[in-house]
Amino acid sequence: MNEIFGTVHAAVQTVENNPILNISIFGAFVAVTLFIVIRASRNSKTAADYYAAGRSFTGPQNGFAIAGDYLSAASFLGICGAIAINGYDGFLYSVGFLVAWLVALLLVAELMRNTGKFTMADVLSFRLKERPVRMAAAITTLAVCFFYLLAQMAGAGGLVSLLLGITERVGQSIVYVLIGGMKGTTWVQIVKAFLLIGGAVVMTIWVLAINGFNLNTLLESAVAASPKGEAILGPGLQYGANPWDFISLALALVLGTAGLPHVLMRFYTVPTAKEARRSVVWAIWLIGLFYLLTLVLGYGAGALVGPEAILAAPGGVNAAAPLLALALGGPILLGFISAVAFATILAVVAGLTITAAASFALKNDGQPQCDSNFVSLRKSSAPQARQW
Amino acid sequence: MTDRRIDGAPGGVDYIAVEESAPFRELKRRQRSFVFPMAVAFLVWYFVYVLLSSFAPDFMAQPVFGAITVGLVFGLGQFVTTFAITMGYVAYANRRLDPGAEHLRVELERAERGES
Numbered sequence: 108m109n110e111i112f113g114t115v116h117a118a119v120q121t122v123e124n125n126p127i128l129n130i131s132i133f134g135a136f137v138a139v140t141l142f143i144v145i146r147a148s149r150n151s152k153t154a155a156d157y158y159a160a161g162r163s164f165t166g167p168q169n170g171f172a173i174a175g176d177y178l179s180a181a182s183f184l185g186i187c188g189a190i191a192i193n194g195y196d197g198f199l200y201s202v203g204f205l206v207a208w209l210v211a212l213l214l215v216a217e218l219m220r221n222t223g224k225f226t227m228a229d230v231l232s233f234r235l236k237e238r239p240v241r242m243a244a245a246i247t248t249l250a251v252c253f254f255y256l257l258a259q260m261a262g263a264g265g266l267v268s269l270l271l272g273i274t275e276r277v278g279q280s281i282v283y284v285l286i287g288g289m290k291g292t293t294w295v296q297i298v299k300a301f302l303l304i305g306g307a308v309v310m311t312i313w314v315l316a317i318n319g320f321n322l323n324t325l326l327e328s329a330v331a332a333s334p335k336g337e338a339i340l341g342p343g344l345q346y347g348a349n350p351w352d353f354i355s356l357a358l359a360l361v362l363g364t365a366g367l368p369h370v371l372m373r374f375y376t377v378p379t380a381k382e383a384r385r386s387v388v389w390a391i392w393l394i395g396l397f398y399l400l401t402l403v404l405g406y407g408a409g410a411l412v413g414p415e416a417i418l419a420a421p422g423g424v425n426a427a428a429p430l431l432a433l434a435l436g437g438p439i440l441l442g443f444i445s446a447v448a449f450a451t452i453l454a455v456v457a458g459l460t461i462t463a464a465a466s467f468a469l470k471n472d473g474q475p476q477c478d479s480n481f482v483s484l485r486k487s488s489a490p491q492a493r494q495w
Numbered sequence: 496m497t498d499r500r501i502d503g504a505p506g507g508v509d510y511i512a513v514e515e516s517a518p519f520r521e522l523k524r525r526q527r528s529f530v531f532p533m534a535v536a537f538l539v540w541y542f543v544y545v546l547l548s549s550f551a552p553d554f555m556a557q558p559v560f561g562a563i564t565v566g567l568v569f570g571l572g573q574f575v576t577t578f579a580i581t582m583g584y585v586a587y588a589n590r591r592l593d594p595g596a597e598h599l600r601v602e603l604e605r606a607e608r609g610e611s
Contacts, residue, residue: 195555195566199548202573206541209580212528326562340564341556342548350549357545361538380596384588391581395574 116473135446166382168297168421170389173373175296177204177364177390177399178303184450186398187431188424190405194339197405198354201398203360208394211365212387219374220383249370255367302447304393306432307400308442313435314407325403328410339409407431508606513599522595529587537580543571 182204189197226259231240318325326340333339364370374383408417408431417427432444513519548555548566555566 195548195570198567198570199545201529202541202544202570205577206537206573208579209537210534212581213534213584317544323561323563338556338563340567352523353549354545361541381588381593384585386592388581388585391577395578399571399574399576475549 125320130300162385164376164382166377166385167389169373169377169386170384170393171371172294172296172376173386173390173395174304174393175298175300176369176373177268177394178300182397183303183307183401184425184428186401187405187408188417190401191408191412191427191431193423194333194335194406194409195342196353198402199342199357200360203357204364205391205395205398207361207364208387208391210362212384212391213372215365215371216374216387217380218379218382219371220380251366251368255369273430299447300393304397304400306444306447307397307404310407310432310435310440311400311403314403314431315410317411318407322403325410329406332410332413336416339406361482404428404431411435508603513603518595522592522599525591525595527593529584533580533584537576540576541573544573585608 185205186197186200189200191197217348231244314325315322316330330339373386375387405427408427411434412427412430417424417430427443429445433441448459547569555564555569557565559565559568
């Protein structure tokens with residue numbers, strides 16, 4: 108164990124001493140995404156364009172963007188880390204995060220699209236007394252965005268301390284939003300989801316290949332590497348002390364997802380309810396695939412890197428996936444995975460920022476700001492608005 | 496405030512009447528008769544899984560074959576049911592919901608243009 112710990116620690120040192128590689132991969136990613144945002148912004152003219160991307164995305168495109176929004180740093184870094192350290196209890200997150208999408212698919216997505224609005228507050232004030240509803244919706248949206256951003260920033264901090272040694276990146280996502288609006292941020296999410304899932308697929312195949320494409324072998328080597336032994340295959344390591352903790356978490360996971368403001372907002376970027384449904388279906392396949400991969404990646408990180416080495420690394424639990432990348436493909440794969448993971452955080456921050464902005468701007472002067480477009484918007488969406 | 500918008504609907508379509516019409520009600524009934532039972536079913540299955548993990552960890556930790564435990568099989572089962580429900584809903588919506596919705600929409604758009 109000490110030997111593995113030593114090599115990983117040394118490798119982390121080399122990477123820390125070689126941030127140029129990381130930064131250049133990261134910089135290339137930022138350049139490409141900014142280019143996309145600027146191109147997309149050329150067509151952003153009306154409020155519908157800016158906040159709902161002109162409702163011009165197809166179902167599959169929007170599905171990728173939803174997956175991009177959803178597979179945040181918490182999903183990728185956090186779940187891989189949780190599985191690597193605590194085994195089964197980390198996997199419970201994956202299940203909750205995925206099943207939650209059925210709530211969105213069956214109960215929320217199409218109905219939200221059918222209202223033809225921009226924000227939750229628009230939808231509610233359509234039926235209820237306007238002023239108090241808008242006030243309440245804006246406050247809850249901002250509260251959710253604030254705490255969600257806080258979590259993302261914490262993840263970013265962990266990753267930065269592992270890798271780059273720079274912190275001031277928040278401004279960048281605001282630049283994305285200002286230039287590109289929803290269309291730009293949607294394209295960033297699409298590219299990011301593609302890279303993140305691609306990277307995860309490569310790493311998963313790699314891990315499985317090492318274990319002879321046998322899940323059983325992988326689990327056994329993870330058990331062998333873990334100080335907790337076979338306990339990582341059953342529940343209880345993380346939440347065993349108080350089961351009610353886990354029940355409350357499970358409830359929040361399954362019901363909370365469909366209420367995340369930046370996810371809700373994605374249902375407005377498609378032209379019809381049918382496309383909203385298609386986009387959720389795509390999102391479910393992509394997210395489901397990804398969470399199946401995290402199972403392999405998490406146990407793989409436990410087996411190949413070892414829980415002690417992960418906990419000792421800068422960034423702690425969140426370092427499991429980057430360290431697995433390092434163990435598999437050296438600094439280049441590490442640089443790629445971290446750049447994608449970090450850009451993930453930026454993109455989610457961008458999505459949240461635009462949501463918060465929409466909830467606030469349309470609340471304070473909602474009518475004036477979107478009135479000119481409201482008429483044209485209604486012309487196209489009003490019939491659908493009463494379909495159900 | 497809210498009434499203004501509904502009353503001022505473009506094209507002078509009486510949406511309240513549409514909402515109360517038989518085709519619309521039928522559409523709504525079809526959608527709910529699939530969505531609500533399915534939502535209850537997957538939530539029950541999910542919470543069975545969660546409660547077993549919380550209160551019967553020993554049962555969930557039993558090996559099925561090799562290192563693969565009951566809990567792991569159940570967890571992967573959640574993935575399978577999620578995918579199955581998704582595909583089932585899409586098939587149902589394409590077959591039973593979209594034709595009716597499309598029909599209503601075309602009619603409403605025609606009414607809105609004043610070609611009723």
